[in-house]
Amino acid sequence: MHTDILIVDDEKSFVRSLTFALEEAGFTTRSAHSGEAALTALADAQPGLMLLDLRLPKMSGMEVLDTAARLYPELPVVMVSAHGDTRAAVQAVKAGATDYLTKPFALDELLHLVGAITKRTQMRDELAYHRSRGASSSGLVGGSDAMEQLWQTIQRIAGSSAGRILLLGESGTGKAVVARAIHDQSPRSDNAFVEINCAALPEQLIEAELFGAEKGAYTGAHQKRSGLVALAHGGTLFLDEIGELPLPLQAKFLHFLENGDYRPVGGSASHTADARVIAATNRSLEAEVRNGHFREDLFFRLNVIELSIPPLRDRGADIEELLQVFIEAQAREEGCRPITVPRETLDLLIAYSWPGNVRELRNLVERLTILYPGQRIRPSQLPTEFHQGSAASDQAHDPSLGERLQSTERQLVLDALDKTSGHKGQAAQQLGLSRHAFKRRLQRLGLA
């Protein structure tokens, strides 16, 4: 981790201990003891994060925050408030600070927060990097090692003349997105990307869809129509769920792959088309070949280059980034504020097995945005399947159940204070606690 952190506090011993802890954890730091010095340091060094005390002599922390938010809107700022000054800290967050810590806080808490923020920034930068390389037009998100490798392979094969590519991966892993990315990165990108799902149509219709049909070739063919193969001429033809292609059509498609020509349904003349073919399957085609459902010769023709897309559960590192992209997209679509996902909820998402892969994650974000627009999503707001596996595995592997409980409790208390702008009586009411019980809890959690 190379993030440079600016610590702004007039209490020199406090700055020293934070400097020590952060540098031990691998960050670089610099410090400023007044608001004015902080602004100079920001201009000189452009740090990656600022830890800003609310109470500073002369220029206050809020004033520094205002200026920083205007001049450096991307800079994450963590406000440090004095004991009992939660309300001011909450106001700072509303004014643009990323988060806040209340003194005295445990160093672990600081490191956890700073780590989470720098990770988010890295992800944002990675996203910008992918965008600059044109990935955004293909919509391929994910900075995990597996996705990075996949992206490199896509770049390599997109430009090559290799005609056929077979994409393997469970349902919802993003095979269609990868096919599109290959097309977008290839010299064929000015021509059409044409997609057909072989499982979605009955045999005769798939044939007409692929190769076109003459008028009257089958019931309902009221006029001559051209097929997707013709449309994909010069571009890319993507056949999703190729394993579902009926056997008689497999022979016709093989003929097209071998000779580049085809005959529309009911027609006698043959036509030619030059389309790069990308096929995808979530089944083992080798097994389909063994049990006689898929032609071996077609399998070998299609399988010039094979690309496997790993299931989402094997690339947990992508979850946070995908989540962020889907959350923003969904909020734009719904015209509401984006939901936010705190650490404890994210942990459940990362621990989950995602049988429906990225599609399932996208659907979850859609559902949560509709149900809880703009809200911070607590673990209890996730559907039950997210709790089942994790409860068992927590007991089996995680010795710090107590810590998790405390962190959830802390979050609920902070949420309640946030919602009531720091009003303790109202926050206690929201949580169904007496004022006294609420105060005791604040003390126990170090929030008093």
Ligand SMILES: Nc1ncnc2c1ncn2[C@@H]1O[C@H](COP(=O)(O)OP(=O)(O)OP(=O)(O)O)[C@@H](O)[C@H]1O
């Ligand atoms: N890496 C990714 N970045 C962004 N979006 C993704 C990614 N992978 C998948 N998605 C999204 O997830 C959903 C499912 O992806 P896609 O249709 O490509 O999966 P698939 O593997 O082709 O599924 P199936 O086998 O069921 O056809 C789509 O909404 C797609 O946009």
